[in-house]
Amino acid sequence: MRRGYSTITPAVVHALSRRTLARALGWTDYKQSVTRTQLLDLVLLVAGTTRTRFAVVTRYFGFSHQTARPAVRANLGSRDQLTARLVDALRGVARFTRRDRTRRxxxxxxxxxxxxxxxxxxxxxxxxxxxxxxxxxxxxxxxxPRSD
Known part of the structure; x- marks a missing residue:
């Protein structure tokens, strides 16, 4: 029997994550320098690589880390809004059928x-x-929590 293989690649996971976040967060372009896609890629790369915003921006993007900070901040909204949107995104990805909810x-x-x-x-x-x-x-x- 032929051995099966998974078609799930990091690119597939990244694309699905980007589409899901774009739908759930409703982020917009920041001025003319940073597009919505770049913002979402930035957030996903920072989370996925556990590197700093500075390290990710200087390696992968054509804008400065000083532009990235206000761009992300302008789109975040309040903590409650962000939490609600991320929970909705998680529920959207994990649409379980009745059978899925009862299985192990x-x-x-x-x-x-x-x-x-x-x-x-x-x-x-x-x-x-x-x-x-x-x-x-x-x-x-x-x-x-910070000790500022």
Missing amino acids: WTCAIDVHYVPFYGDRSTPGIIGGPKKAGTSFFHLPCVRR
């Missing part, structure tokens, strides 16, 4: 703990097996 799903989660050497009472710090000279870690994807 396999889910893979990959967690990377970053060693933490500071105060153990800091919010978001978890314990675990000793690694890199410490047994306390934080998850890099968890956003902590």
